[in-house]
Structures are given as C-alpha cells and as structure tokens.
Amino acid sequence: MRADDRASCHVLVIGSGGAGARAAIEAEKFGDTILISKSIVGKGGCTPMAEGGYNAVLRTGDSCVLHEEDTFRGGAYLNDPDLVRILVHESPERFEELIRWGALFDVSHDNLPAQRSFGGQRFPRTCYAGDRSGHELMLTLLEHLRNSKVHILQEMVVVELLKERDRVIGAVGMNTRKGELTVIRADSTVLATGGGTRIYDISTNSATGTGDGYALGYRAGAELIDMEMVQFHPTGAVYPYDARGRLVTEAVRGEGGILLNARDERFMVRYDPERMELSTRDIVARAIATEIEEGRGTSRKGVYLDVTHLPSEQIEERLPVMLEQFLKFGVDIRKEPMEVAPTAHHIMGGLRITTEGRTTIPGLCACGEVSGGVHGANRLGGNALAETQVFGKRAGETAGRSPSRTGRIDPLQIETVENRMEEFYSGDIPPWTVSRRLQRAMWDDAGIFRTEEGLNRTLGTIEELLAGALCAATPQNIAECFTVRNMCLAASLVVRSALLRPESRGAHVRRDVKQSWDALTSPYSHTYISVYREGIMRREVPK
Amino acid sequence: MRITARIYRFDPVCDTAPRYETFTVDVEHGARVLHFLHAVHERDPGLSYRYCCGTGQCGSCAVRMDGIPVLACMEEVRDGITIDPLNLPVKKDLVVDMQPAxxxxxxxxxxxxxxxxxxxxxxxxxxxxxxxxxxxxxxxxxxxxxxxxxxxxxxxxxxxxxxxxxxxxxxxxxxxxxxxxxxxxxxxxxxxxxxxxxxxxxxxxxxxxxxxxMGLSLPRHREVEQLIRDTGRSIPRGKSSFLEQVPEVIEPEGKVRKTVGFFVGCMYDFRLPDAALDAIEVLRRNGIRVIIPHEQVCCGSPLIRTGQLQYLDNLQRRNIQAFTSRGIDTVVTMCAGCGSTLKKDYCTPFTVKDITEILTELGIEEPACLPLRITYHDPCHALHGQGIQEPARILLNNVVDIIEIPQKCCGAGGGTRSGCPDISSALGKRRAEELVTTGADVIVSCCPFCEYQLGEFADRSVKNITTILHEGYREKDRLARVHNR
CATH class of the missing domain: 1.10.1060.10 (Alpha-helical ferredoxin)
Known part of the structure; x- marks a missing residue:
C-alpha cells in the first residue's frame, strides 16, 4: 500500500464552499476537524461566484409562511416540506450570525439589511452585498475559519469514501498536483462538494462544479433524489465564446432589467404576463430558449437583457461586478444591452438528507447543493446561499455530535484506488476529450427540453465514455481522470432520473410526455436512485 | 484565431532552472489568457496552472502577462505575449504558493x-x-x-x-x-x-x-512635521535656494505662448535648485512666461503619506492662495510627488500639469542631439500617481538614445527614506544597480526624490529631464555659433 500519508479526525468535511466552510466551523466545536478543498479555501466552489443574494425573512410585512409558500410554488411542490420549513425559519438566524462574524451586507437608508426583489417571491427578501453577495458570505466564513482550529487540506480531491461495512469512515484524498494519496479516517464525514453543472457544455459553475459529491455518495451506497432537476439559469453570457455561460445575475432583473428579443419585443409578456422578467427561473429560461429556437434571438444565439434605462449610479452601486465584467468584454451595460442565453446553473437534486443532514448511509452527512429536496423542481434565487448556511450548520453539528469510533480501514479499498491510478497511466483517451463529448451530449439531449429518445441517446454516450480507458500523462492528470469519471457518473444519474420521471415539472420538461395534471395535482413525488434501487415515488393527489 | 505565446516552465523537483516554452494554438475570438492555457494544456498535459471560477471572482488564476499581473480568466490573450507566474515562490510552472500570504x-x-x-x-x-x-x-x-x-x-x-x-x-x-x-x-x-x-x-x-x-508616528516623521510647521519646508535649507535666486516673473524669449505658475517643491528649492533653474530656462526658451509666487510652501505630501494631517489644511490654503491671488489658471510642477499631490489631494481652482506634460502639449523647439545613451527612470508618482509615461519619452527621443527598462520603485517615497532608511537604501541600491546594468551613460528622471536617491547609489550621473533638454539647447547654440563663425 503506497498511501502512507495518514490522518485521523473527528469530523471530515469534504468541500470548501459556503456549506462546507459552515459545516467545518460548526463541527470544530466538537472535536478535531479536517476540511478538504479541491481548490484553495475561499476560491473554490460556486459560493464566491454567487452574485444575487441570500433570502431571509427580516422585515414586517414578510413572513416565514410567505417564504415557504414562495419556495414551494417555485419548486413545483416537489420540495421536502420539513427541509423547507427549516430553511425558512433558520435562514434569518444564520444571517444574523454572519453579521456578528463580520459580514458586510448592504444596509438600506433606514439602517436595516438591504433586501431586493428576486424571481418568484412576493416580498423583496433577498439580502445582498452589491452583486458580490456570495463573495461576501465566503469571505466572512473564510475569516472565521482562519481564526479557528479547523485543519485545512488544500488542493486535494477526494477519490473515494472509505467504508467499514455500510458505514462511511473517512476518505481517500489525492494531492491534485503530485498525485499522492492521503488516507483520512474520520468518526463522521460531511459531504459538501457543491453542484455539478460542468457536466453541461454551457454552465455557470466554477471549474470545481463537476458533480464529484454525487458520484462519491452514489458509489458509497447513498440514495439520491430528484437528480433530473437541473436549473438552467435564464441569463448566461454568450460572448466571448470560450467564457460562454458565465452567470449574469438575476439581480440585473431584480434591479429592473428587461428582456428583449431581436425584434425588440418584451417577450416575457407571452410567457408570464403577471411576473414578467421576475417569473421563476424555469419559466424565464424556457421563454428565452423558445425565443432563440423559434428564430427571434440574436446572431450569437441570445436575447437582450437591458438596464440602459436605469440610472448609472444604480448600476454602479448595485451591479458593480456585472459592470466590470462586461466592460472587460467590451460592453458598457450602462449604454448598451447585454446578450444572454440560458446556462446550466444548479442541480436541485442530490443526496437524500434528513433535517439533521444525515444521508441514507451511516457516518455520512451532506449539505448544500450536493444534497436534494430543499428546492424541489426549481430553486428560487437567493435560497441557495441560505441553504448553505442553514444546512451547513446542521450537518456540521450532527457530525460533530456523533460518537467517536475506531474504524478499521480496509487495505483492499486503498488498493482498488491505487490500481485505478495505475490503469490511468496505461490508458489512451485524454480526459478533456471525454468531458467535451459528455458536455455536448448533455446539452443537446438532457438540457432544457428532453425526450425519452434523446435521454437514451445521451445515456448511450455516457456508457461509452465510462467504458473508455482514460490516460494520464503526468501525476497531475490523475486528478483530472478521476474528476472526468465523476462527471460521467453524475451525468448518468441526471439522465437516468430524467427517464424515471414521466412528466414535465419545474425545470424538468419532457416534450414527449402529455400530461393531464399540473404541479399541484401531479401523482408523483421524488425520483430516487442508488446502487441498490431506483424509481419514482407516487403520492396522494391533493383533492 | 491563432495565438503564439511564451510560457514559463519550471518544476522545482526536477528542473535546475526555469525556461520558456513557446506554444502556438487556436482559440476562439475574444479568448482570454486562461482559454489559451486550456488549449496549451491539451497539447502538453504537463502544464500546471491554477484557475477556478473563470469569471474574475475567485482570484485563483493571476499570472503575469508581459510582466504585469492579470487575472488569466479576464484578460484577453494577445499574440506574442509572455506568460509568467506571479512573483511568488513557484510550485510548478504558473502555480505559485499562495498560502503564506x-x-x-x-x-x-x-x-x-x-x-x-x-x-x-x-x-x-x-x-x-x-x-x-x-x-x-x-x-x-x-x-x-x-x-x-x-x-x-x-x-x-x-x-x-x-x-x-x-x-x-x-x-x-x-x-x-x-x-x-x-x-x-x-x-x-x-x-x-x-x-x-x-x-x-x-x-x-x-x-x-x-x-x-495614537501618538505612534515615527520620530523622524514627527521631526519632518515640526520642520514644516516651523519653516513651510519639509527639509532644511541647503547651500542655496531656488526661490532666492529667481524673480517672481520670468519673461520668455520671444513671443509669449502661455503663462503658467511654477510650483517648485521643497526638494528642488533647497536641495536640487540647479535642476529647477534648468527647467526655468527650458520654459523660457519655449515661450512660456513663468510666475513664481515666493510664498509657496511644501505641498504637504510628506504629511499625507505619513498620516500627519493636522497641518495640511494650512499648507493647502497657502499654496492655493499663492496662485489664485495672481490669477493663474495653470500651475506647472516639476516634482512628481508635488504634482501627484496637487492633482489628487487638493481641490484646486487651477489646472495642474507636470512640466513634461505642458512641454509636450505646447510642443518644444527641437534641442540638438547629444551623444548620450540614457535610461529613463519613471517615478512612481508620475507613472502611477499621474499616469504620465509618454511625455518624457517624446521630449527626450530626438535628443538622446533611450534604453528602456521596466519601471520599479527607487524606495525614496512614502516617508520611507526618512522613517526606514535601511529599507529605503536597500531599494535604492537595487534600483540603481538595475539602471546601471543598462549600460546607459546617464540616468534621467523627473522627480527630485528619485534623482537624489539614485544619485546616492548609482556610480554615474543622474539628471533631471529638463537638464538634458537644457544641455541640448546649449549644444544647439554652440553649434550655431561654430556654424556662423
């Protein structure tokens, strides 16, 4: 066994975005905590890229009941009610805690936390720090972490969860540059690896959004729910081509931005005349995709998102990152419209969790985007940052409170990992050719509009890609090989779950299915998928 | 779009020294440096570089493009560039150790x-x-x-x-x-x-x-502040003073093309008055009428840089009054530090211009060519403080050969020379050595702090840009006399 680097801890947290950092801060109160980051803590994941904000009920006129209703309605009533209740009720506490820890969210003229309107919400409840809200949240957690005793392993990928019978007892990590293994034994493990829409050709996610957690959890035997529910954010940049999909925050519409097609028509009037641009993301994304598909898009296959009617000062104060990014790419959004098109943004599905953050296998908790159930079939903007804090704390606490154990690491499991590494050295397919084919196949046939035929075609492609022998030219490529395999597995979970749901609901649209019900009267609940079983749960149709 | 660029390669584990490798790859229109690196990585999977968000928000991917730090994900790639890691300990290729910082x-x-x-x-x-x-x-x-x-x-x-x-x-x-x-x-x-x-x-x-x-300013900085309060100058009077040698109004040779006020600053007044006299000659020669209010005082830069702000209002008021009372609409500075301060830390009813700016704007009489190879040291307070780089080169171009060298601080500014002399000297020595290695005969600059500092550490002469121009005019006059004889 080559892996001679060993560590042991009470709680192991995998993933260093908003959820992982919050979980580690909580877990550390109970014992030695190790946090593994695939990048550098504070830089990885999607939290620092989150622009729009954090939903919390803070003012009179708003209420938790209203926030719950908005979340259910936005989620096409597929959300887990217990998780939603906790999200909504604890989000304000976590927000106040962030403030105590040093966060600098914007403050309104009446010296209350500033809140803006976001899609699908009947009250302006999205707290923000300009359009760098996630960065603000992440900086706050990072500063807190740096003052804490959490032990951080940077630039390490987790290649496998370690098991003792059915219990997770830690993980095998690998240094992304040197390809060296580290074996970490833990009393309890928290999976907080974030999402994975890098499996699509056009995506808002950072380079780390490769779905590793779904793959790790699945291989370890955990059950995942609603993996077909992938949110396509309506507004991603279309230029430059190599940076396509870059997020254009919903805050742009929240601040009053309007959508126009190439014929200068404010087309949302045809799709949701009541809520217009501030309809839910699934609806706006489909509207834009339809406009483009039917030939009313721009030459770069986008539509216009226009804020030129807003005062320059408002754009400069509330949307500084957008202003700066577009200026870098040659567009002054104060004077000319942006060109946007849908982009894969968030996976609503994920590991099935309890309100305490426990997954279906002992020893493993999950929180943040890698978990499922909070957002149902479509996530409201501003609920993801809140989710990272509410469930990050809960999962960290659950893991922290779990008893100490003496786990025995199975050498065979390490050997399997090492053998796979050896295989990569003798393979012949460069990992990036695989990810590129995967991303195209997912975009073409498992994207906004889906059919059984297209999904099966994609599944075929994925299986073919998984069967190929990936090659690593250098030790650093080993991590890339593991990541690409995880991407393929995560993609297959999305596609298989999409085939399991014979209806259109929220973000999941099956063009080949005619249905006589809507979200409220649907006979279906969660899809579920694990190494042991898969299917779709039925539910009593509300009368 | 085809792009060729040089990339720094170094693996401390197996390489004895870093090297550059040149790659040519195709990227899409509008591609960033990061996309170029992705394309190179497909060619050479061993290339190490760090990136994450791809949208300028995580700060993982900073590299140096032609020496200047940029975010690889935001900076448009250009043909012919050189890509280096940040100036931090290199882990491999473009990946540096960020942890200590x-x-x-x-x-x-x-x-x-x-x-x-x-x-x-x-x-x-x-x-x-x-x-x-x-x-x-x-x-x-x-x-x-x-x-x-x-x-x-x-x-x-x-x-x-x-x-x-x-x-x-x-x-x-x-x-x-x-x-x-x-x-x-x-x-x-x-x-x-x-x-x-x-x-x-x-x-x-x-x-x-x-x-x-909190009473924690450095003792040397407090002494400077006291000196300013007592004398209006941040340094003691040397052998001579510029202001004591010049009348208040200096008429130009020939037709008046422009009238300006002249702000000399402490260093050129008390320590390098000859350079200021050269500047006046150059202005005169080019039809610029110069008004020099003798009650002008220190601009206050030494106080602002060191956080001693109590007496600043007094200086600002006196200086502004000195020029406005004479109806001056343009004030010329020749000290980069004073210029930057008057432009950024003052609210002046008049326009402030560096002497190199006013001379290039008005256009100058061509001096004679001097048989000199010079290197030009861009003062931080001109380049960064005022965004001035080109004028000096335009002025010098036909007079001397310029050997260019990347800009770097000489260590004289920010109160460091008085407050932390060891550090200031260390930086001064380094910069002087760099400038000397260009092989230039003379080091030229347009800031008295830089000129004085470099003059201490360089084994060759350091001159103000107007001195060079003035020498060019003298040479021109000499040649004319020879010709007429």
Missing part, C-alpha cells in the same frame, strides 16, 4: 459591537472589501522584497478591521509591527489590482493617520 488575512475578532452596522459604516468599509485575494499586489510590492512587510492586501485587511466597530482589538500596533511604515506608497499594488482597491490611499495612509492620532 493568504494566512496573513485573518478576520475580525469579535469583541466590539455585535449588531448590524449602520449604512455609513458599511459604505466606508466596502471599498476595502472587494479583495479576491489573487495576490497580484503582493507580487509587485517593492517593500516586501527588502523589508519584513506583510504586504498590501494584509494592510488592506488591517484597515478593514480597524474601521469595523465589531473588532475592538488593536490593529495599529499590529500593522506597525507588520511593516506599516515600510510601504513607499509607490502605487504599484493598486495599479495591478483587478478590483482597483486603492490600498496606499485607503489603507496605508489611513492606518498611518490613526497611528498618528
């Missing part, structure tokens, strides 16, 4: 108020908060090379904490321990900052001002 950025320590801050406080701190910790600033900081200085972004974080009422720990003593007074305020850090956080003005000088209020 990042670990210095600890957060607020709760202990003060724990409620939501009011809007004004939040708005005050926000300009210091956008940092994405890319370490571009750390990569270009001269003080960090020679001093125990925690660096620009660490000072930004200290100021962010000092402003935050939730943190009631003593940030100032820590900042001083971490090298607050070693910063030369060269402005390199924020010029390369992708978020344009003005660390020298918004953090360094502000922290020094708090230190001053």
């Amino acid at each position: 990042l670990e210095r950025l600890a957060g607020i320590i709760s202990g003060g108020e724990d409620h939501l801050l009011d809007r004004d406080t939040v708005e005050t701190i926000k300009p210091l908060r956008g940092c994405i910790e890319c370490l571009a600033c750390v990569s270009v900081c001269p003080a960090m090379e020679v001093a125990r200085f925690a660096g620009p972004t660490a000072m930004r974080q200290e100021m962010r904490r000092a402003l935050d009422p939730r943190d009631n720990s003593d940030r100032i003593t820590e900042a001083i321990r971490d090298g607050l007074f070693t910063c030369t305020t060269c402005q390199n850090c924020w010029k390369v900052c992708p978020k344009k956080i003005e660390i020298p003005a918004k953090a360094i000088e502000k922290l020094r001002a708090i230190a001053n209020r």
Whole structure:
C-alpha cells in the first residue's frame, strides 16, 4: 500500500464552499476537524461566484409562511416540506450570525439589511452585498475559519469514501498536483462538494462544479433524489465564446432589467404576463430558449437583457461586478444591452438528507447543493446561499455530535484506488476529450427540453465514455481522470432520473410526455436512485 | 484565431532552472489568457496552472502577462505575449504558493459591537472589501522584497478591521509591527489590482493617520512635521535656494505662448535648485512666461503619506492662495510627488500639469542631439500617481538614445527614506544597480526624490529631464555659433 500519508479526525468535511466552510466551523466545536478543498479555501466552489443574494425573512410585512409558500410554488411542490420549513425559519438566524462574524451586507437608508426583489417571491427578501453577495458570505466564513482550529487540506480531491461495512469512515484524498494519496479516517464525514453543472457544455459553475459529491455518495451506497432537476439559469453570457455561460445575475432583473428579443419585443409578456422578467427561473429560461429556437434571438444565439434605462449610479452601486465584467468584454451595460442565453446553473437534486443532514448511509452527512429536496423542481434565487448556511450548520453539528469510533480501514479499498491510478497511466483517451463529448451530449439531449429518445441517446454516450480507458500523462492528470469519471457518473444519474420521471415539472420538461395534471395535482413525488434501487415515488393527489 | 505565446516552465523537483516554452494554438475570438492555457494544456498535459471560477471572482488564476499581473480568466490573450507566474515562490510552472500570504488575512475578532452596522459604516468599509485575494499586489510590492512587510492586501485587511466597530482589538500596533511604515506608497499594488482597491490611499495612509492620532508616528516623521510647521519646508535649507535666486516673473524669449505658475517643491528649492533653474530656462526658451509666487510652501505630501494631517489644511490654503491671488489658471510642477499631490489631494481652482506634460502639449523647439545613451527612470508618482509615461519619452527621443527598462520603485517615497532608511537604501541600491546594468551613460528622471536617491547609489550621473533638454539647447547654440563663425 503506497498511501502512507495518514490522518485521523473527528469530523471530515469534504468541500470548501459556503456549506462546507459552515459545516467545518460548526463541527470544530466538537472535536478535531479536517476540511478538504479541491481548490484553495475561499476560491473554490460556486459560493464566491454567487452574485444575487441570500433570502431571509427580516422585515414586517414578510413572513416565514410567505417564504415557504414562495419556495414551494417555485419548486413545483416537489420540495421536502420539513427541509423547507427549516430553511425558512433558520435562514434569518444564520444571517444574523454572519453579521456578528463580520459580514458586510448592504444596509438600506433606514439602517436595516438591504433586501431586493428576486424571481418568484412576493416580498423583496433577498439580502445582498452589491452583486458580490456570495463573495461576501465566503469571505466572512473564510475569516472565521482562519481564526479557528479547523485543519485545512488544500488542493486535494477526494477519490473515494472509505467504508467499514455500510458505514462511511473517512476518505481517500489525492494531492491534485503530485498525485499522492492521503488516507483520512474520520468518526463522521460531511459531504459538501457543491453542484455539478460542468457536466453541461454551457454552465455557470466554477471549474470545481463537476458533480464529484454525487458520484462519491452514489458509489458509497447513498440514495439520491430528484437528480433530473437541473436549473438552467435564464441569463448566461454568450460572448466571448470560450467564457460562454458565465452567470449574469438575476439581480440585473431584480434591479429592473428587461428582456428583449431581436425584434425588440418584451417577450416575457407571452410567457408570464403577471411576473414578467421576475417569473421563476424555469419559466424565464424556457421563454428565452423558445425565443432563440423559434428564430427571434440574436446572431450569437441570445436575447437582450437591458438596464440602459436605469440610472448609472444604480448600476454602479448595485451591479458593480456585472459592470466590470462586461466592460472587460467590451460592453458598457450602462449604454448598451447585454446578450444572454440560458446556462446550466444548479442541480436541485442530490443526496437524500434528513433535517439533521444525515444521508441514507451511516457516518455520512451532506449539505448544500450536493444534497436534494430543499428546492424541489426549481430553486428560487437567493435560497441557495441560505441553504448553505442553514444546512451547513446542521450537518456540521450532527457530525460533530456523533460518537467517536475506531474504524478499521480496509487495505483492499486503498488498493482498488491505487490500481485505478495505475490503469490511468496505461490508458489512451485524454480526459478533456471525454468531458467535451459528455458536455455536448448533455446539452443537446438532457438540457432544457428532453425526450425519452434523446435521454437514451445521451445515456448511450455516457456508457461509452465510462467504458473508455482514460490516460494520464503526468501525476497531475490523475486528478483530472478521476474528476472526468465523476462527471460521467453524475451525468448518468441526471439522465437516468430524467427517464424515471414521466412528466414535465419545474425545470424538468419532457416534450414527449402529455400530461393531464399540473404541479399541484401531479401523482408523483421524488425520483430516487442508488446502487441498490431506483424509481419514482407516487403520492396522494391533493383533492 | 491563432495565438503564439511564451510560457514559463519550471518544476522545482526536477528542473535546475526555469525556461520558456513557446506554444502556438487556436482559440476562439475574444479568448482570454486562461482559454489559451486550456488549449496549451491539451497539447502538453504537463502544464500546471491554477484557475477556478473563470469569471474574475475567485482570484485563483493571476499570472503575469508581459510582466504585469492579470487575472488569466479576464484578460484577453494577445499574440506574442509572455506568460509568467506571479512573483511568488513557484510550485510548478504558473502555480505559485499562495498560502503564506493568504494566512496573513485573518478576520475580525469579535469583541466590539455585535449588531448590524449602520449604512455609513458599511459604505466606508466596502471599498476595502472587494479583495479576491489573487495576490497580484503582493507580487509587485517593492517593500516586501527588502523589508519584513506583510504586504498590501494584509494592510488592506488591517484597515478593514480597524474601521469595523465589531473588532475592538488593536490593529495599529499590529500593522506597525507588520511593516506599516515600510510601504513607499509607490502605487504599484493598486495599479495591478483587478478590483482597483486603492490600498496606499485607503489603507496605508489611513492606518498611518490613526497611528498618528495614537501618538505612534515615527520620530523622524514627527521631526519632518515640526520642520514644516516651523519653516513651510519639509527639509532644511541647503547651500542655496531656488526661490532666492529667481524673480517672481520670468519673461520668455520671444513671443509669449502661455503663462503658467511654477510650483517648485521643497526638494528642488533647497536641495536640487540647479535642476529647477534648468527647467526655468527650458520654459523660457519655449515661450512660456513663468510666475513664481515666493510664498509657496511644501505641498504637504510628506504629511499625507505619513498620516500627519493636522497641518495640511494650512499648507493647502497657502499654496492655493499663492496662485489664485495672481490669477493663474495653470500651475506647472516639476516634482512628481508635488504634482501627484496637487492633482489628487487638493481641490484646486487651477489646472495642474507636470512640466513634461505642458512641454509636450505646447510642443518644444527641437534641442540638438547629444551623444548620450540614457535610461529613463519613471517615478512612481508620475507613472502611477499621474499616469504620465509618454511625455518624457517624446521630449527626450530626438535628443538622446533611450534604453528602456521596466519601471520599479527607487524606495525614496512614502516617508520611507526618512522613517526606514535601511529599507529605503536597500531599494535604492537595487534600483540603481538595475539602471546601471543598462549600460546607459546617464540616468534621467523627473522627480527630485528619485534623482537624489539614485544619485546616492548609482556610480554615474543622474539628471533631471529638463537638464538634458537644457544641455541640448546649449549644444544647439554652440553649434550655431561654430556654424556662423
């Protein structure tokens, strides 16, 4: 066994975005905590890229009941009610805690936390720090972490969860540059690896959004729910081509931005005349995709998102990152419209969790985007940052409170990992050719509009890609090989779950299915998928 | 689109020295440096580079493009560039060790108020908060090379904490321990900052001002302040004084093309008056009428840079009054530090121009060619403080051969020369050596602090740009006399 680097801890947290950092801060109160980051803590994941904000009920006129209703309605009533209740009720506490820890969210003229309107919400409840809200949240957690005793392993990928019978007892990590293994034994493990829409050709996610957690959890035997529910954010940049999909925050519409097609028509009037641009993301994304598909898009296959009617000062104060990014790419959004098109943004599905953050296998908790159930079939903007804090704390606490154990690491499991590494050295397919084919196949046939035929075609492609022998030219490529395999597995979970749901609901649209019900009267609940079983749960149709 | 670029390669494990490799790959129109690196990586999977968000928000991917730090994901790639890692310890190729610098950025320590801050406080701190910790600033900081200085972004974080009422720990003593007074305020850090956080003005000088209020200014800085209060000058009078040698109005030769006020500054008045006299000759020769109010005083830069602000109003009032009372609409400076201060730290009813700016704007009589190879040292307060780079070259181009060298701070600014002489000398020596290695006969600049500092450490003459022009005119006159004879 080559892996001679060993560590042991009470709680192991995998993933260093908003959820992982919050979980580690909580877990550390109970014992030695190790946090593994695939990048550098504070830089990885999607939290620092989150622009729009954090939903919390803070003012009179708003209420938790209203926030719950908005979340259910936005989620096409597929959300887990217990998780939603906790999200909504604890989000304000976590927000106040962030403030105590040093966060600098914007403050309104009446010296209350500033809140803006976001899609699908009947009250302006999205707290923000300009359009760098996630960065603000992440900086706050990072500063807190740096003052804490959490032990951080940077630039390490987790290649496998370690098991003792059915219990997770830690993980095998690998240094992304040197390809060296580290074996970490833990009393309890928290999976907080974030999402994975890098499996699509056009995506808002950072380079780390490769779905590793779904793959790790699945291989370890955990059950995942609603993996077909992938949110396509309506507004991603279309230029430059190599940076396509870059997020254009919903805050742009929240601040009053309007959508126009190439014929200068404010087309949302045809799709949701009541809520217009501030309809839910699934609806706006489909509207834009339809406009483009039917030939009313721009030459770069986008539509216009226009804020030129807003005062320059408002754009400069509330949307500084957008202003700066577009200026870098040659567009002054104060004077000319942006060109946007849908982009894969968030996976609503994920590991099935309890309100305490426990997954279906002992020893493993999950929180943040890698978990499922909070957002149902479509996530409201501003609920993801809140989710990272509410469930990050809960999962960290659950893991922290779990008893100490003496786990025995199975050498065979390490050997399997090492053998796979050896295989990569003798393979012949460069990992990036695989990810590129995967991303195209997912975009073409498992994207906004889906059919059984297209999904099966994609599944075929994925299986073919998984069967190929990936090659690593250098030790650093080993991590890339593991990541690409995880991407393929995560993609297959999305596609298989999409085939399991014979209806259109929220973000999941099956063009080949005619249905006589809507979200409220649907006979279906969660899809579920694990190494042991898969299917779709039925539910009593509300009368 | 086909792009060719050189990339720094180095693996400390197996390479004895770094090398460059040139790659040519195809990228899409509008591609960024990062996309070029992705394309190269497919060609050479061994290439190491760091990236994450791809949208300028995480600060993972900073590299140097032709020497200047940029975020690879935001900077458009150009044909023929050279890509280097940041100037930090290299782990492999373009990947540097960020940890030591990042670990210095600890957060607020709760202990003060724990409620939501009011809007004004939040708005005050926000300009210091956008940092994405890319370490571009750390990569270009001269003080960090020679001093125990925690660096620009660490000072930004200290100021962010000092402003935050939730943190009631003593940030100032820590900042001083971490090298607050070693910063030369060269402005390199924020010029390369992708978020344009003005660390020298918004953090360094502000922290020094708090230190001053706490009685923690350096003794040498306090002496300078006292001298300014007593004499109106930041340095003692030398052998001679410029102001004592010139009348208040100097008429030009020939037709008056322009009338300007002249702000000489402490250094050219008391320490390098000959250079100022040369400047006056050059102005005269080019039809510029010069008015020199003799009651002008120190611009206050030595006070602002060192955080001693109590007497500043007095200086500003006297200087503005000196020029406005004579109805002057354009004031010319020849000291880069004074120019930057009058432009940025004053609210003047007149326009302020550096002498190189006014001369290039009006156009000058061509001096004779001098048989000299010079190298030009861009003063930080001209290049970064005022954004002036081209005028000096336009003026010098037909007079001498210029050997270009990348800009770097000479260590004389920011109160470092008086307050931390060892550090200032170390930087001065380094810069002088660099300039000498160009093989130039003369080092030319347009800042008395730089000229004085480099003159101390370089084994060849250091001259002001107007002195060179003046020599060019004298040569021209001599040739004319020879010709006429």
